[in-house]
Amino acid sequence: MKKEDCFYLGKIVRKYSFKGELLIKLDTDQPDIYENLDAMFIDVRKTLIPFFIESSQLHKSDLLRVQFEDVTTEADADSLMKSDVYLPLELLPKLEGNKFYFHEVIGFTMEDKNYGKVGTITGINDSTAQALFEVENNGNEILIPMNDEFILTVDRKNKSILVETPEGLIDLYLE
Template identity: 45%
Template sequence: MNKSDCFQLGWVAKKHGFDGAVTLHLDTDFPDNYSKLESVFVEINDKLVPFFLEEYQLSNRGTARAKFEGIDNQDDAASLVGSLLFLPLKILPPLSGNKFYFHEIIGFSAVASTDQAAIGTIENIIESAGNAVFVIKNDKKQEIMIPCVDDFIENVDREHKTITLNPPEGLLDLYLND
């Protein structure tokens, strides 16, 4: 499985007990969507390795206790701590309207709602505790950062791969005016 065909679900947070079990942190707004996992891909040495779950119990805080097949002691479990977890993109339910997955809009053109002027291309989305931020590069290779807030997202056009943004007045001027 290629990483480009997957999304990051979370990571192995810590060992859990003495039998090789681990605690998984699920980096998702809807952990309940992953309450019946049977397997995951674990990134080991930049490769995705499939692991089947012997046991899996989701908690109410976005974590889960998991026991992988073949991981039977603390040392084996410790070797997985910090490893990223992935699932295939094809299992994600499609979104519509202005709702999107972050990976889905990388490469989209960002335009300003006021005059439809091109802002640039979305190169990344930085996630932080406060809120996510669009990282947009324009034709002058400037990096423009706009908060990824529902109020600033006017339209997501999947067909034309554009996102229309209405950032606060003056924000674009900070980046575009010398």
């Protein structure tokens, strides 16, 4: 399994018991849908390795307490500490309407209701307080705040997003 075919589920943050149980901090708004998985992929030295789950349950809302089949000692658990955890993309719940996953809209065309075609979405910058669309426009990078009020429609069929940004925002990048 390649990382491109997966989505980030969370990170192993600490051990739970002396029998190899681990706590995974889930990066999701719906932790309960990941409570009864059969397996997950763990990034071990830049390689995704499948680990089969013996048992799992939610622990304090956003932590998943997991016992993997072949992780039975503290030493086994130590070797996985701070590792990232992934699942195949097909396990992502389908989103509808104007809700979308960040990876899903890369390559979409962005149009502004007033400005017209803005460009192609090349990435999402979520390292700031406000997530930003990174849009390429003839060699220029335009950053559009990912604000629900700006997003009018997400058209998956035609791979486009229609936004209505404040007057002058796009021009700031093109002058």
